[in-house]
Amino acid sequence: MSLTSATDKAAMLVEALPYIRRFAGQVVVVKYGGNALAGASEGDALALFAQDIVLMHQVGMRPVVVHGGGPQINELMRRLGKQAEFRNGLRVTDADTVDIVRMVLIGQVNPQLVAAINVHGPLAVGVSGEDAGLIRAVCRDPDLGFVGDVESINPTILRGLLDEEFIPVVATIGTDAHGQAFNINADTVAGAIAEALGAEKLVYLTDIEGLRRVVDDPATLIRQTTPGELDALMIDGTIAGGMIPKVESCVHAVRNGVRRAHILDGRIPHVLLLEVFTDEGIGTMVQ
Numbered sequence: 001m002s003l004t005s006a007t008d009k010a011a012m013l014v015e016a017l018p019y020i021r022r023f024a025g026q027v028v029v030v031k032y033g034g035n036a037l038a039g040a041s042e043g044d045a046l047a048l049f050a051q052d053i054v055l056m057h058q059v060g061m062r063p064v065v066v067h068g069g070g071p072q073i074n075e076l077m078r079r080l081g082k083q084a085e086f087r088n089g090l091r092v093t094d095a096d097t098v099d100i101v102r103m104v105l106i107g108q109v110n111p112q113l114v115a116a117i118n119v120h121g122p123l124a125v126g127v128s129g130e131d132a133g134l135i136r137a138v139c140r141d142p143d144l145g146f147v148g149d150v151e152s153i154n155p156t157i158l159r160g161l162l163d164e165e166f167i168p169v170v171a172t173i174g175t176d177a178h179g180q181a182f183n184i185n186a187d188t189v190a191g192a193i194a195e196a197l198g199a200e201k202l203v204y205l206t207d208i209e210g211l212r213r214v215v216d217d218p219a220t221l222i223r224q225t226t227p228g229e230l231d232a233l234m235i236d237g238t239i240a241g242g243m244i245p246k247v248e249s250c251v252h253a254v255r256n257g258v259r260r261a262h263i264l265d266g267r268i269p270h271v272l273l274l275e276v277f278t279d280e281g282i283g284t285m286v287q
Contacts (some may be wrong), residue, residue, distance in 0.1 A: 016277035023276065024060035026200035027162065031190035032067040032113065033205050033266055050116035052272035053167060057123060062162050065169045066193060068186030069109040076100055088244060090147055093183045098146040101183045105171040113169045124167045129174040130181065132157040135189060137174030137182040148174050148182025150189060153196035191249030194258045202253050204246050205266030210284035213238065222284050227251040230286065250286045261286040
């Protein structure tokens with residue numbers, strides 16, 4: 001290692017110090033997007049993400065990971081001969097599809113995330129929204145099938161894990177009062193959990209650099225914005241499709257006690273660390 005590179009690394013640590021002090025003990029909810037992360041392969045992407053989460057934990061932050069699994073669900077549906085259908089960014093979910101969603105989220109994606117984090121020590125614990133009544137769901141629209149809205153969050157199990165210094169990894173399946181499972185948009189769940197825990201930050205990792213005022217113009221990237229401005233961008237159609245649940249969750253969370261929400265390009269290696277621990281920041285911040 002050259003003296004110059006060593007000095008640069010030391011400067012980066014010094015830059016991070018005030019942020020480490022500021023966020024120590026604070027809850028940060030991170031929504032993991034299945035196709036959002038950087039790396040030459042899925043394994044590399046997951047390893048980079050896990051490193052960021054573990055480092056945040058080791059410096060005293062209290063990360064909670066919330067995940068979906070859209071690409072993996074689509075792939076299993078394709079293999080089973082089922083065609084995926086979306087309306088306003090929400091998956092139409094019949095009885096067979098909700099079983100597929102449960103298999104993928106609880107049986108595949110959640111254990112992969114837990115295992116990637118636990119390479120660095122016995123830190124992560126996988127939970128489903130079905131566990132300990134974490135996510136109570138109600139049917140969103142009969143035409144969408146078993147697609148749920150979050151009726152309430154019972155954060156008891158998450159608080160218990162955080163108090164024991166574990167990293168909860170949450171699969172976004174909820175149940176209604178009768179025990180029926182519902183597929184719930186992971187963006188929506190992440191926002192609701194952030195509100196229930198009084199999180200300092202709510203972070204969405206996506207496959208775009210952030211929000212733009214003009215969709216096709218990178219020069220119009222929105223660095224900082226407010227809930228009111230995002231309301232206007234949704235009304236005029238600038239924000240549409242699959243971004244709507246994400247942005248609606250950001251808006252609702254910030255209006256209900258979460259200090260800041262961030263939409264970041266998860267394809268950038270260590271994007272979480274760049275956002276949390278550097279002066280420049282990255283992506284779009286809502287406050």
